[in-house]
Amino acid sequence: MPLFTTTYAPQNSQQIIGQELAVTQLKNFIQNYKQQKNKAALLHGPIGCGKTSSVYAVANELGYDILELNSSDYRDQSSISSFLDSALGQQSLFFTPKLILIDEVDNLSGMQDRGCISALMKGIERSSFPIICTANDLAEDKLKPLRKSSLIIEFQKIDQKTMVTVLKKIAESERIIADEKALSALARQVDGDIRAALIDLQLSGVTKTLNYQEVLKLSDRKRTQSILQALQVIFKxxxxxxxxxxxxxxxxxxxxxxxxxxxxxxxxxxxxxxxxxxxxxxxxxxxxxxxxxxxxxxxxxxxxxxxxxxxxxxAKDEKNTSSVRYQQTMRLLKMWQAKMKVAKKKEIAEKIADKMHLSKKRAFQEVDFLKPLLYRQDVAAELELNEEEVSWVRK
Ligand SMILES: Nc1ncnc2c1ncn2[C@@H]1O[C@H](COP(=O)(O)OP(=O)(O)OP(=O)(O)O)[C@@H](O)[C@H]1O
Ligand SMILES: [Mg+2]
Structure with missing residues (x-):
């Protein structure tokens, strides 16, 4: 069963809820990029209000390809630089226009040393197509250069009334019988986060009915089970x-x-x-x-x-009264990604070795150098690269 967040993700600007001004600004930025004073746009707003999905919806509507560096990619200064180098140098396939999406710039790993942001700024300066960044929190000091050089586009928090309307519509089309009180409670609970609302609706609507008591249980479940809540309890x-x-x-x-x-x-x-x-x-x-x-x-x-x-x-003498945003540990993710990355690279190297009559070791050393060539569809086809390998190349 596909996730509601996928099924109901907006496909065009009409389907984006509650962000009219932001969407108009975003569209204008992309369409009239050559006349823009700013070479990048920075979308900001609360969690789950449609930042990332708006970029996809608008790109889809305008016929743009997206080259994305998202927060699950390993992102330090050098990987950002090499991503931008290859993305900016790349010819568009069949002249399809493209844009670059750097998702969640407030979560770049090298934030402490500002290296990530400066790598990003260098890319922005020389870019000839739209670079779009998203963030929840613009206040971070390290984002200052980016704030200064970008067109800032603000996404609104989705209000409760709008949330109820969204939930009602989806419940209807999924034939979930939900009472009014349950939907308002759910809308209140998710506090502007449409993603959370869709996940909760899908989880609790398995039985095709949804009542108030169930919704309350839902918030209870969250309180005991989420690691973020547990950290809060332990630390505070x-x-x-x-x-x-x-x-x-x-x-x-x-x-x-x-x-x-x-x-x-x-x-x-x-x-x-x-x-x-x-x-x-x-x-x-x-x-x-x-x-x-x-x-x-x-x-x-x-x-x-x-x-x-x-x-x-x-262990603490007194609690730290300021609210700390707990970060997901990146270590496991990085370990896993590093492994996957090498595995894909090896796979591609083997195919190259085969076609180009090189040793596997030699081919492995040459993969990065050959990358611009691998972007080409005819070359990818010749090497019989599969979809995953192609997307590895494009990263
Ligand atoms: N304004 C919206 N209109 C329609 N659907 C939305 C909207 N906002 C969120 N959604 C739904 O919620 C899902 C998550 O939205 P999205 O990824 O765009 O949020 P985001 O603002 O980028 O959040 P985050 O700050 O966590 O990255 C989407 O796939 C979509 O189904
Ligand atoms: Mg997002």
Whole structure:
């Protein structure tokens, strides 16, 4: 079953809800790019309000190809540079116009050293086609150069009334019988996030009926299961008892909890002593994790959970009252992506080796150099590159 977020993603500007001004600005920016004072546009607004999908809908309507660097791609300074180099140098296939989408620029990995933004700025300066960036939060200091040189396009938070209308329409077309109260509650709960609304509607509408009680349960489920909520409880609660059950019922594996904590601890605990104590708990928990692995002694799991929840929670002297945006740990993702990247590259190298009578090793060394050639459809066809390999080349 396809996801509602896919089924109901807007295909053209007419289908984008509640963002008329932004969409007009975006369209104008793309269509009259040559006359623009700014060479990039920066779309910003709350989560799930249609930034990314608007770029796709408008590009689709205007007949543009999108070359995208999104947040699940590995993005550091050099990978941004090489993406932009190849994207900007690329001839368009059959003269289809193209645009470049850098999604979620507030989540670039090298933000600390500003390297990512400066790589991006260099690309923007020399670009001859539209570069569109999206972000939730423009306040970040590092985004300043980008803010200054871009046309800023603001996306609105979707209000509750609009949200109800959207939900009603989708419920109808999916033949989900939903009562009015349930839909308003759901609309209130998702707080402007259409993506969350569609996911919730799809999850709870499996039975083809949706009532108020179910919607309330839905918000309950979120409170206990999301790792983000668990982190909030661990970092902010002042008693160990409250923190203790935080990890009982969460939606990620315990191994991943280590990464989440490790990634976010330094942002949350600002005093050196609190940090030191917290890391002590983390490393003791890690010792137990090792023992489980070696001795298969699963009772240690309880210790781990306690150390990570109550232990880390009580390591602080006082809670950090500012709200911290917890980052998903990128480490696992990066490890996996690096592996996948090399695997694809090897695959392509083998095909090149075959056709060009090179050794596999030599072909592997040449793949990057040959990339501009691999962009060409006839070359890709000659090498019999499959869809995944072609998209690897285009990255
Ligand atoms: N304004 C909208 N009109 C129609 N559908 C929308 C709108 N906003 C979001 N959606 C739906 O929600 C899904 C997610 O939207 P989208 O990815 O565009 O959000 P976003 O603003 O880019 O969020 P994020 O800040 O998390 O990247 C889309 O696939 C679409 O189905
Ligand atoms: Mg987005």
């Amino acid at each position: 609660s002042s008693s160990a008892e409250t923190a203790l059950p935080a990890l009982d019922d969460i939606d990620v594996e315990i191994d991943h909890v280590f990464f989440w904590l490790d990634e976010n601890l330094p942002k949350e605990y600002l005093s050196v002593t609190a940090l030191a104590k917290a890391y002590e708990h983390l490393s003791r928990a890690d010792v137990f994790r090792g023992r489980i692995r070696r001795q298969q002694h699963w009772r240690f799991l309880v210790y781990i959970s306690n150390l990570l929840s109550a232990g880390i929670s009580s």
